């Protein structure tokens with residue numbers, strides 16, 4: 138048994154005692170029935186799938202070239218007891234799938250296989266389940282955020298893929314396969330940004346995770362070294378986000394923002410969404426699930442900063458940017474007045490004077506750089522694709538999303554996956570819109586070209602493999 142699992146079992150046992158000889162038989166039966174009912178609310182396939190000896194994949198052979206649809210490739214193999222083999226039914230197309238090859242980042246090896254999220258049918262269940270409270274079985278339809286981009290066995294652009302049990306999210310009946318294929322990366326990113334970088338606890342929402350407590354109760358050496366400081370010192374306990382706090386999301390039309398707004402609202406945060414109002418204003422302000430408290434137009438950033446400061450009385454402590462270093466720089470200025478008693482430096486208005494964390498382009502999902510941390514920081518800016526590096530007001534802490542927690546720390550992966558199942562099953566989180574589909578692996582290059590041309594907005598494209 139994995140060492141982390143025994144800990145998980147101990148904790149679970151404390152909160153929900155398992156049936157003992159003293160417990161009435163009826164109670165145990167009731168529990169079993171309840172578990173059975175719960176399992177029935179998730180999708181299953183009764184189709185008998187014979188795994189072939191080879192498969193088709195999409196391979197990238199060189200930077201700035203299209204992916205090549207290639208047959209006769211090996212089926213990826215399970216290497217650990219917690220891993221499972223999945224037949225891919227649908228793969229969501231993410232910006233990283235075209236940006237990585239175009240700008241040469243996040244490609245650890247050539248030929249490379251991409252694809253960061255999928256829905257599929259479990260073919261080979263794990264021999265070691267990651268939680269006593271849910272069992273993954275052959276035939277379960279699962280959605281997978283494939284954040285582990287260095288492990289090509291887990292990529293979505295192939296017919297069969299591997300995942301870890303703690304990264305598999307059973308698909309509730311009311312979520313379509315295509316919707317499930319575009320939800321996972323946004324969910325993992327939004328939860329980790331809110332739960333780790335901003336310290337928001339989800340324990341009041343369907344027993345959601347208190348991620349800060351989880352990572353701070355783990356032996357520090359088990360946390361990946363490049364995100365350890367973010368996990369342990371990124372935010373002090375008394376600075377954690379709570380109901381009533383303001384959260385500004387700059388780039389509020391993005392898919393990650395779509396999920397973040399729903400989670401933040403469930404937790405009682407007040408949300409300001411900065412978007413191109415002419416393009417997204419009406420849709421966002423009329424959408425029951427993602428409507429923020431205030432929509433601010435991004436066209437004139439100076440004006441947007443003033444509006445945010447005026448609306449919040451200069452008291453906004455949390456910012457999330459989905460676009461890049463320039464908008465993150467504006468957001469830093471919007472957060473600056475929150476620094477009660479801390480002298481904010483005068484920030485350059487020319488955003489060109491800011492540097493991105495890694496480069497001019499978005500960071501790949503798993504390699505956030507450690508940023509300077511201080512327990513005395515009073516405002517927290519999380520950059521999904523980059524943050525200002527210099528001339529940041531004293532007191533504004535910069536954060537990258539520690540996305541690798543999802544696939545490298547099983548306790549975190551399992552907590553997110555279990556909670557996601559509950560939120561989706563109860564309809565508390567709805568997926569982004571599927572704004573189009575492409576046909577199979579062969580249609581993905583064309584779909585990514587549409588992303589490059591900025592034709593896809595307000596949702597995602599899905600490659601349908603079934």
Ligand SMILES: NC(=O)c1ccc[n+]([C@@H]2O[C@H](COP(=O)([O-])OP(=O)(O)OC[C@H]3O[C@@H](n4cnc5c(N)ncnc54)[C@H](OP(=O)(O)O)[C@@H]3O)[C@@H](O)[C@H]2O)c1
Pocket residue numbers: 231232233322323326388390391392393394413416459460499500501502503521522538540588589590591592593594595596
């Ligand atoms: N670090 C991490 O762990 C992590 C995790 C997830 C995502 N990301 C990155 O975070 C960013 C946002 O992710 P997302 O999935 O939320 O993005 P998304 O939904 O695909 O779109 C994000 C925004 O980009 C704009 N956009 C779309 N196509 C564009 C193009 N060709 N050129 C310029 N802008 C374009 C869209 O604006 P309009 O709708 O107005 O066109 C939209 O507001 C991406 O760069 C992604 O790679 C990072």
